[in-house]
Amino acid sequence: MGEVDPAFFQTLENQPKLETTEAEGIPIIDLSSLNSSNTDAALSSLVAEIGDACKKWGFFQVINLGVPLKCREKIELVARKFFALSKEEKRKIIKDEVKPLGYYDTEHTKNVRDWREVFDFTAINPTIVPASHEPEDKELKQLINQWPQYPPELREACEEYAAELEKQAYKLLELISMSLGLPKTRLNGFFKDNNSYIRLNHYPPCPAPDLVLGLGRHKDGGALTILAQDDVGGLEVKRKTDGEWTLVKPTPNSYIVNVGDIIQVWSNDKYESVEHRVIVNSDKERFSVPFFFCPEHSTWVEPLEELINIENPAKYKTYNWGKFYANRRRSAPVITLSEAIFALPRGMQIGF
Ligand SMILES: O=C(O)CCC(=O)C(=O)O
Numbered sequence: 001m002g003e004v005d006p007a008f009f010q011t012l013e014n015q016p017k018l019e020t021t022e023a024e025g026i027p028i029i030d031l032s033s034l035n036s037s038n039t040d041a042a043l044s045s046l047v048a049e050i051g052d053a054c055k056k057w058g059f060f061q062v063i064n065l066g067v068p069l070k071c072r073e074k075i076e077l078v079a080r081k082f083f084a085l086s087k088e089e090k091r092k093i094i095k096d097e098v099k100p101l102g103y104y105d106t107e108h109t110k111n112v113r114d115w116r117e118v119f120d121f122t123a124i125n126p127t128i129v130p131a132s133h134e135p136e137d138k139e140l141k142q143l144i145n146q147w148p149q150y151p152p153e154l155r156e157a158c159e160e161y162a163a164e165l166e167k168q169a170y171k172l173l174e175l176i177s178m179s180l181g182l183p184k185t186r187l188n189g190f191f192k193d194n195n196s197y198i199r200l201n202h203y204p205p206c207p208a209p210d211l212v213l214g215l216g217r218h219k220d221g222g223a224l225t226i227l228a229q230d231d232v233g234g235l236e237v238k239r240k241t242d243g244e245w246t247l248v249k250p251t252p253n254s255y256i257v258n259v260g261d262i263i264q265v266w267s268n269d270k271y272e273s274v275e276h277r278v279i280v281n282s283d284k285e286r287f288s289v290p291f292f293f294c295p296e297h298s299t300w301v302e303p304l305e306e307l308i309n310i311e312n313p314a315k316y317k318t319y320n321w322g323k324f325y326a327n328r329r330r331s332a333p334v335i336t337l338s339e340a341i342f343a344l345p346r347g348m349q350i351g352f
């Protein structure tokens with residue numbers, strides 16, 4: 001990625017301002033009280049903090065999520081080792097239409113190429129999804145993870161991390177459910193055979209950090225994203241109050257959590273899925289590992305009935321998660337996703 005191909009250039013309005021403000025305001029929430037005292041008062045204050053953060057930012061950081069440090073260190077190490085391999089080696093597990101999991105280095109967001117390479121795998125292997133995006137086609141297929149030969153310990157590190165994150169994701173889901181005034185486990189049933197996946201992101205140093213983005217502006221389409229970032233920084237969140245791009249300063253051993261489009265729909269806009277993007281820098285490479293917590297493919301997503309009434313009617317029509325995702329995967333590299341969306345009404349635009 002030495003030369004900067006104009007395919008990477010952002011339009012003027014999307015070019016990053018490199019002297020961005022740091023998002024001091026993104027709350028850091030300590031989950032240690034969940035595992036220890038667990039008094040009613042401690043739990044309600046945690047739930048209130050989470051609800052406030054979801055409303056104000058759509059984002060929050062958590063410390064003491066419960067993922068063992070070793071487990072995180074292991075996946076970070078294998079990610080470094082994997083991306084350090086030659087292109088030729090990495091491309092042995094390239095993802096394509098037939099095999100949509102694996103390595104990829106020509107990702108586009110809204111038609112502009114991202115300055116990054118990725119490796120994708122699902123948390124449950126194999127994962128069952130619709131065979132096509134066609135609404136009438138009832139056929140299902142299995143997505144099977146592709147594992148590289150090197151480093152040999154990558155598979156185990158990834159599988160352990162996936163299992164751990166899935167476990168901890170329920171904790172966050174339950175807190176969010178409570179923050180919406182719903183029973184703790186109201187949302188859990190949607191995730192039985194979930195379609196969650198994990199991405200290893202590598203953003204190499206870039207000679208033109210003012211013209212390109214590691215990842216263009218987008219919203220996450222799943223329910224929740226739980227992201228581990230290294231100490232380099234680069235994630236920017238669009239602040240709801242004034243639309244400014246604000247950098248999320250790395251906090252050691254924390255996870256950045258954001259509400260995806262599904263929670264926006266379930267909550268009938270009480271919580272919004274907020275745009276974010278990644279800037280790159282000229283001398284440092286950066287790694288991040290998002291876990292996308294996504295429901296089972298058969299889930300029909302719609303505003304929860306407890307959260308709508310005559311004064312606050314449903315703002316979204318029902319859509320099928322599996323079909324929606326199949327459609328998105330099909331079209332993401334070529335056309336903007338708003339053009340591909342067949343089920344989401346009211347101009348809801350979802351990035352990759
Ligand atoms: O790398 C990051 O900080 C963010 C990644 C992200 O937003 C995504 O993969 O959807």
Ligand SMILES: [Fe+2]
Pocket residue numbers: 218219220225276
């Ligand atoms: Fe994202």
